[in-house]
Amino acid sequence: MTVDDELSQALAELSRTLTPQPDPYGRARARYRRSRQRRLGGLVLALVVSMGSMAFAVTSPGRTTQPLPADPTESIAPVLAWSDRLLQSPPRGAVAGDSGYVRQLSEQLLAAQRRGEFSRLMVPVSGVKVLFADDVDGQRVALAAFVRNQPDPVTGWPSAAVWLVADEGASAQELAGTAAVRGVSDALEPYESLAVDGPEAVHVAVAPAGCVFLSSPLPDGNTFRWAPEPTGSYLIRTAETQRPEWWRVDCGGVTRKITPGPGSLASTPITDAQLATAMSRARGSVEQQRARELAYQWAQSVGYRLTALPSVVWGGHVVGLPISPAEGSPNATEPSVEDAQVTVLSAPTVGGNWVGEVSIAPEQPRSDGVLSTGTSFTATADPTDPGGVLAVSIDDDAAGGKGQQFLLVVTPAAATTVRVLRDGQEVARSAVSGSGTAMQVPRPTAGLVVEALDASGRTIASGQVAQQGAQRTAETDTWNQE
Numbered sequence: 001m002t003v004d005d006e007l008s009q010a011l012a013e014l015s016r017t018l019t020p021q022p023d024p025y026g027r028a029r030a031r032y033r034r035s036r037q038r039r040l041g042g043l044v045l046a047l048v049v050s051m052g053s054m055a056f057a058v059t060s061p062g063r064t065t066q067p068l069p070a071d072p073t074e075s076i077a078p079v080l081a082w083s084d085r086l087l088q089s090p091p092r093g094a095v096a097g098d099s100g101y102v103r104q105l106s107e108q109l110l111a112a113q114r115r116g117e118f119s120r121l122m123v124p125v126s127g128v129k130v131l132f133a134d135d136v137d138g139q140r141v142a143l144a145a146f147v148r149n150q151p152d153p154v155t156g157w158p159s160a161a162v163w164l165v166a167d168e169g170a171s172a173q174e175l176a177g178t179a180a181v182r183g184v185s186d187a188l189e190p191y192e193s194l195a196v197d198g199p200e201a202v203h204v205a206v207a208p209a210g211c212v213f214l215s216s217p218l219p220d221g222n223t224f225r226w227a228p229e230p231t232g233s234y235l236i237r238t239a240e241t242q243r244p245e246w247w248r249v250d251c252g253g254v255t256r257k258i259t260p261g262p263g264s265l266a267s268t269p270i271t272d273a274q275l276a277t278a279m280s281r282a283r284g285s286v287e288q289q290r291a292r293e294l295a296y297q298w299a300q301s302v303g304y305r306l307t308a309l310p311s312v313v314w315g316g317h318v319v320g321l322p323i324s325p326a327e328g329s330p331n332a333t334e335p336s337v338e339d340a341q342v343t344v345l346s347a348p349t350v351g352g353n354w355v356g357e358v359s360i361a362p363e364q365p366r367s368d369g370v371l372s373t374g375t376s377f378t379a380t381a382d383p384t385d386p387g388g389v390l391a392v393s394i395d396d397d398a399a400g401g402k403g404q405q406f407l408l409v410v411t412p413a414a415a416t417t418v419r420v421l422r423d424g425q426e427v428a429r430s431a432v433s434g435s436g437t438a439m440q441v442p443r444p445t446a447g448l449v450v451e452a453l454d455a456s457g458r459t460i461a462s463g464q465v466a467q468q469g470a471q472r473t474a475e476t477d478t479w480n481q482e
Contacts, residue, residue, distance in 0.1 A: 082190035089209035093134030108176035266299035286315030
């Protein structure tokens with residue numbers, strides 16, 4: 001298995017351990033999770049298509065709206081209303097200005113769906129509406145909404161979304177073919193976007209008519225420099241115009257979405273010079289090639305949420321780590337321990353905090369086939385400070401739970417011991433080796449103070465346990481609000 005294969009599986013495992021903030025809209029999104037289909041067609045494809053809309057029937061005159069899904073609680077009704085605004089918006093894009101072409105494309109898509117050519121969209125559909133069509137950097141790109149006869153029985157959403165990509169100037173028949181399908185979602189969200197990476201990179205985002213896109217260069221902390229996009233309610237980027245930036249959508253003077261644009265600070269693999277910088281403050285014993293690959297993969301995954309490339313905090317061999325079996329494995333209910341090589345990365349983010357990843361690579365092959373696992377964290381102080389303490393929960397920390405919690409603690413080089421205090425009383429102690437240790441502490445970790453002691457017993461650094469999960473405070477999504 002190649003390093004890329006291993007890292008892909010590792011990142012998949014890492015992403016399963018993320019701890020999101022409480023979010024009613026997020027819970028609603030999870031409840032009505034949509035399906036996606038991706039066709040690479042020789043390109044590396046990144047697709048973001050999602051939820052919710054009312055219906056539009058192109059075969060009927062006027063404006064037709066289907067009923068909302070049942071149980072429109074959890075802040076989902078406003079999302080559906082905004083999605084309906086997108087659905088009822090006129091088609092955007094230069095090609096969409098050709099009403100005859102738009103009509104032909106709608107008819108061709110409806111006929112293809114009724115022939116069963118869209119395997120992820122087999123339910124009866126009453127109509128199709130083209131929401132966007134344009135020729136972008138040698139490719140013809142379109143977004144279409146498919147209106148079901150009845151809301152989806154599983155998700156409750158009345159309309160689906162399909163992104164299409166073909167050669168520039170493609171006929172309606174070519175663009176409606178299955179080879180052009182780049183994404184199928186069982187729901188239409190107020191904000192739809194498509195990113196096709198490669199030599200002819202294309203990035204398109206669409207919001208309801210009347211909304212306005214703004215963009216800002218990659219900010220320093222929270223300092224954005226917003227400027228309106230000339231295209232108004234949609235945005236296009238190509239390989240020539242893409243840059244490190246963030247996007248914003250305002251509707252009626254209210255900001256509905258703030259999100260990083262596509263891409264990352266690691267547009268190519270980490271160079272020797274970049275690795276030297278990343279390793280300049282590393283503690284412990286770090287496997288440099290693995291650190292290089294992890295930094296590259298993580299930077300690409302997190303994108304422009306980072307304001308600098310990841311740095312290596314610590315690396316080392318850890319004995320007796322708790323390992324949760326993969327879902328579906330024969331021993332899924334029997335956590336175990338194992339020895340592993342651990343690598344800790346961190347980077348500053350838009351918003352002023354630091355986020356980090358702890359990658360745990362077992363020394364011996366696991367019976368469930370998992371190659372690597374880990375967790376993410378958020379810190380308010382720079383984790384790469386060689387004079388500071390970093391303490392990270394490396395198994396799930398239940399805020400009200402009982403029993404023991406495992407911590408990975410990174411210390412200054414002079415530390416020989418770590419002790420953990422709650423309300424001034426020592427609750428755990430561990431010896432330090434190679435500027436790090438894995439230790440057990442009482443749950444919950446909130447309120448714990450972690451101290452690094454030198455050989456004389458003097459406290460040389462202290463701190464609290466980092467927050468679990470990679471928090472993204474600069475991002476905004478308020479389609480769930482009236």
